[in-house]
Amino acid sequence: MGTEVQQTEQWAEIAPDAARRLVVAAVQAFAERGYHATTTRDIAGRAGMSPAALYIHYKTKEELLFQISSVGHRLSLGILQEAAAGEGTPAERLATAVRSFVRWHAQRHTTARVVQYELGALGEEHYAEIVALRREVDRTVRSIIQDGVATGDFDVPDIPGTTLAVLSLCIDVARWFTADGRRTPDEVGELYADLVLRMVTAPRQP
C-alpha cells in the first residue's frame, strides 16, 4: 500500500492535517477489513489520535466514508471533464479520457476499491450526492462518444450501453491492479485506450 499515491496529493484538498490523516487511516482500515468491521477507534488509532480527537473532525464513521467517496468521485470526474473539453478529435479525447481514468484507478486502487465497494454503506442523502456525481461521470464519457457518432468517426449502436462498458472496464482496474504486477498504470492506460477505440469503431468486414 506504500506505493499508492495516497499520503500526499490525493487528499491535498482536505484540511487541517489531522482530518487528512484520519482519511488516510480510514481508507487503509476500510480496504483491509471492510467498512462495517472498522470502528472509529480503529481509525483514530491508525492515525495516532484519540477517538475524541477524531470526533472533532468527523461525527461518524459514515462521514469519513462520505468524505473519501466525495473527494474520490470529484477528482475522477475532473479528469474526465478535462479530457472531454480538450482539443482534438473525438477519438483523441476518448483515448485521453480512458488513459487518465485508468491511470487514476490503477494508482489509487486502494481508495477506488473503498469508493466503489462501500457505496451501500452511505447514508441516504450522501448516497444521493454521490449518485449525482456518478451520473455526471457517465454523461461526460457519453458526450465524447456522441460527438464521435455525430462526426461519423464512431459506429456505436448502443451509446448508453457502450458508455457503461467503457466506464466499467476502467473502474475494474482498481480490483485487479497491483503495484507489483507486470504492467504499469501508463501501460494499462495505453492498452485500454486502444481497446476502447476498437469498441467504438466499426470492425473491418472480413
Place this chain on the structure above:
Amino acid sequence: MGTEVQQTEQWAEIAPDAARRLVVAAVQAFAERGYHATTTRDIAGRAGMSPAALYIHYKTKEELLFQISSVGHRLSLGILQEAAAGEGTPAERLATAVRSFVRWHAQRHTTARVVQYELGALGEEHYAEIVALRREVDRTVRSIIQDGVATGDFDVPDIPGTTLAVLSLCIDVARWFTADGRRTPDEVGELYADLVLRMVTAPRQP
C-alpha cells in the same frame, strides 16, 4: 436479493441441505456487511441454526468463504470451458463465452461480489487453490483468442492484456448489475459479446 438465482441450482452440489443453507446465509451476510464484520453466529442465525450446528459442517468462517469461492469459480470456469470447446469459429466461441460468463455474473451478482471482493480473506492454501482456478479461467479465454489470431479472424496485438480486459469487463458486471436495472442479463450478454468481438477485430481504416 430474492431474484438472484441462489437458493436452488446455484448451490445444488453442496450437501447435506444444512450445509447448503449455511452457504446461502453466509453469502447474504458477507454481501451485506463484509466478511470481517460477519460472525459464524450471524450466519448460523440466518440459517435458523445454532452455532454448534454450524460447526458440524464448517469449522471456521474461512471454510465457508472457501466453499463459496471454490464452487463459484468452478461453475464459472465450467461455463467458459464449455464455450471454448464448442463448435464454431473463434468469433462464435468467444461470443458464446462472453454471453454466458456475463449472464452468470449478472444473475449471481451477490455471490460474484463476495467471491471477487473477499479473496484476500482466504487462508494461504485455499487462496492458492483459487488462484489456480483463476489461471485456468484466464487460459481458457486466452486459448479462444489465440485460435482467432491463428486463423486470421482476430487482430490482437496484446493477447494477455486483451484476455485480462475481456475477463475484467465481464466480472465487473457483478458490481453494477441490479435486477431492477434497465437491462436483462441476456441483453448485457449480447451487448458485451458485440463489444468484445470489436476489441479483437481490426478496426476499419478511416
